[in-house]
Amino acid sequence: MASPRQRRPRKPLATIALLAVAILLTGCSSPSGSAGPGDPDPVAAASATKGSATKGSAGRSGESTPVYSYAKAVRETVWVDTGLDSDGDGTKDRVAVDIVRPREPADQGRKIPVIMEASPYYSCCGRGNEQQKKTYDADGRPTGFPLFYDNYFVPRGYAFVAVDLPGTGRSDGCTDAGGPVDIQSTKTVVDWLNGRAHAYTTHTGTTPAQATWTDGATGMIGKSWDGSIANGVAATGVQGLKTIVPISSISTWYDAYFSQGALLAGSAPTPAALIRTVETDATGVRCSAVNRPLGDAAAKSGDWSPMWAERDYLAHADKVRASVFIAHGLNDLTVRTKEFGAWWDALAKNGVARKIWLSQTGHVDPFDYRRTAWVDTLHQWFDHALLGYDNGIDRAPMADIERTPDHWTTDAVWPPKSTATTTLDPGRGTEAGVGTLGTDPGDGTGTFTDDPEVSEADWAAHVDEPTKAKSGFVTGTLAKPVRVSGAARVTVTATATTTSANLTAILVDLGPATVRDYRSENLGISTLTTKNCWGANTAQDSACYQKTVADTTHVTSTVLSRGWAALGTADSATKVRPLTPGKPYELTLTLGSTDHVVPAGHRLALVVAGSGKGLLYHGAERPTITLDLAHTSLRLPVVGQPNWPAT
Template identity: 65%
Template sequence: MPIPVRATRLTYRSLVAATAAALITVGLAPSGAQGAPPRESRPVYSYENAIRESVWVDTGLDEDGDGRTDRVAVDIVRPRETARAGRKIPVIMDASPYYSCCGRGNESQRKTYDENGDPVQFPLYYDNYFVPRGYAFVAVDLAGTNRSDGCVDVGGRSDIQSARAVVDWLNGRAHGWTSRSGGERTRADWTTGNTGMIGKSYDGTIANGVAATGVRGLKTIVPIGAISSWYDYYFAKGAPLYDSGPDWLSGYVESPEARERCQAVQQRLVDGAPRSGDLTALWTERDYVPDADKVRASVFAVHGMQDLNVRAKHFGQWWDALADNGVERKVWLSQTGHVDPFDFRRGTWVTTLHRWFDHYLLGHDNGVDREPMADVEHAPDQWSTDRVWPPRRTATTALRPGPGRAPGVGTLSLTPARPGATETFTDDPRQDETDWAAAVDTTTAAKAGFVTRPLGRDLRLSGSGRVTVTATPSTSSAHLTAVLVDLGPATIRDYAAAGEGITTLPARTCWGASTAGDSSCFKETKAHTAEVGHTVFSRGWADLGNHASAAEGRPLTPGKPYTITLDLHASDHVVPAGHRLALIVAGTERNLIEPPASTPRLTLDLARTTADLPLVGGAAAFARAIDRSAASAGTPGAGGRSSDGVAGPRSIRPIPGGSTR
């Protein structure tokens, strides 16, 4: 439970006395009565008196080419009482490139050190909350950042080995030292080796990558808004998603010294990531999905379904691969953008995370592994659960676009279009999904829209979909976008605003113990909502030149038809009765993909175009939802733009920008 700020002013003497009494009561056990199996770790250890130390761990690599094995800095905080008693404890670890350059969390906290170089502030609340409960917290500087040697290689071998080496050291398989160069050997003889990795964005990505190595001792990971394939961060089947590559991100997070010594690594990033969108060996190395069969750890994934930075495709393909390999897993899906659950569902999140770590790191049989697999936010602060996710009754269902009453205003149903039916649009890089959705019922040159009848009952889509199109371009290059839209009024989290669905408040609450240099008190937040006339809830992009190969694009022959499949991002959305479901196919989406070299006119062959969507209840549920007699009782949803335009995307830079940390 949170602690009000004014309730945290305990003296050190009273804290130590309370801790001593608690330790006598439980006999140094972190929770539970003597003789009874523990179910929850309790805050019985002193945070103020905890051991704070730094260790440098050999990675086994020499990425900066200085002739010495690169060492990564590992800052540790752990209970002093367990060390004195010789009691081994588990570790919660956040490996990050952001501890010095950019900060962590909603308040951009950085590591701080005293005059001796010992750690004082550990960003976020993991240390404040969990150290008093009998855990160690370990904050790792990725190679090339803050106080670590080596070079940043953006999800590659050096990044992943930075964190894996620390897991190995915690389990007695790697060398640790008391200083960055030289020093004495030090062993992690205070830990069980059981490690849980956690982190948002880049940090969660590293957790995914380390788990995909199969390293022993890593018991669980909690990736939040995390990447599963770096190619899919920068490209979508050949279509470039940003105006920069991994070399920009590497340069952004590297320490000043690393920039001087890592020019060769920077050049490899440039050479291996051409803006053509070709799938090179650099990207293959940074794709963790094929190695899901190596994952030994349980996975508690969290993702914003409106995350336009680390898009929900990353979660969807990782989740499906974990499921295929029988990995224990849990998920929270929110309506936010790139936001930590600490900032959109704080109390429930901390309680759930506590129970998760207690189970997988301390071995407590608290039942968290038997609870519903998924929590899904269907409206601001309104959550539901599913025993499994996607729900068992979910079935991929082919919906077919057809011509309608006017050009560009078509239908969406279970019935294929007749052979020869077409729709035509011209790429307009000045428009985006908001513009298209606002004009879905109007003939416009920049999109082809396909809409169901008003629904007579709710229709739920849950999981990852895809849209296969056959398109004939008028030029030698073309980019495509497909979006799913709920046409109807709703109150949503304003994911397109600066807070990506949250508003930060001035009041603070505290989550754990504090010291003068490391407060456990954080600003509260609330949902930032907007009233909209439509909601875009899934997206996908592709370069039509990648029709023959996802790995390599080719020039198109004008006037020749090509077939390509666009992967839609994972989502869980209910289209309510009275609303309509729309599929929109268009060209360049402003601010999210870059335009092609030409401005093509594209003709869709509707008979050879299909949207394969994950419908709960399958085709039968869709048929019931669009039944004429049932639909007649509903009120058609509005297809217009909201007054403040919040349903549309905003220009988003790669991970470091805005609230992406």
């Protein structure tokens, strides 16, 4: 989820503090699909220009090209007054806003758009696969910006704006993990870019800083916590925010910590614990008033509360004016796929222009699994949204989906229009724990005992075996491929032997395949020592990044979707209640959104089990749970009309 580090959550998958190797940027290989090292040649670039990199050319076809000097770009910091006093020191918070922008447009009296990233990671933990941090000269002027956005887009006529979230980096105040302080502070930066807020040239000074160099058109981008802030700011409906690109990002923070009352492993136990990894208040005293409610009982119980409501961007999706380009890993166990699926559906309901990329990776940036295509697509997206170019990106396929490592397909609309819900019923098999899955009504019971030392990989690998830790239900061999697209739902009627119980439901593709190894330390990628370059360089800010390749593995079973719930939420979706042992409860688990093709010759399985290793935090109780199969079903979003085999 909103991890302080951006890769390698492998010890175990449940750990949020993603480990990283610090890598020095030393030189570049020959650039691939890039402007290459050094400043672009304005004359050569201008000769290839199809459309000027200025707002004045909005509506013309073409693309922005690197006609401006990156070496001579203006690099400055302003401090934006947020209007808040989150740390209670009697002084309004100011957030540090580091800016790099081409000098030439302002000198010529022309205004430019902004690409902005607001992050808590710039000074504590670093950004991207190589853990880059901001750097400054002796006078505090920004000299190095993480990631390629500045190197690539500034020569093309954009400003890049990097905002330290409150309480992090050089900003005042206290971050509140995607809450009102984070969102209001970042929104105020958009307001300042549009002439509606105040900023100053120094941290404590009174000399105003005005954004006279921009037309106010802003696009936000970011991964994990950063992208979550983009979602939240878009949900305010702020004017001037034209587009957002959330990568592996949160749409409602409750779902980053809980799934229907069940406490998810893979995150800091509370938002307060997450905050402590990024805030500059090392003692925690200055921001204790903000941190305390984010770590108290309300943050640990699984109950919905006002704290979670403040961090629920879905509730305000009807305010979104910006277009949205989502990228997410279908095997992301840090920010789980329910986050993008619910956001996508809410945006669709409200007619928001949108696009999506879904990879086989875990919590990984597209720059590190499909670099050339990502930079090209992002370039077109920003050119269209911020410069107004009619480059066709709005008419391109809506969805790009990775089917096998590095093999992608597209869909004009996602999910496809022919997607419909199919209901499959689990049935009792000939052995305990091994049942059928098909269109015939279910009967009998399935019983398992929660064993938190058994993983989802174990359940999937032994789905055909009578094991005590799960109940498995399997279709016959498929004669034709079946494409699952969207969020499945599993309704169970379950009886537990204890006063609390967790449930997990997973869908499994049973059959041989080569997939990205998302369980590996690098979550489906391998980082090479060679580099390629994406924009212009200075001595302090390289545009060259280590190449990556797919990290693959051969499997005989693939988990394609997951869902979790506390059985105690059966009577109330907002509160976890104690169970009465022996009493049946009906509960529907919503699984994470997915898009997966189960090939012909494979089988589809549903596994229902307990906590599972590395998936959920669990208590001391080890309930035995009995499923009433006559009142248990799977509702599956399937493209087309599959012919299910007889069971």
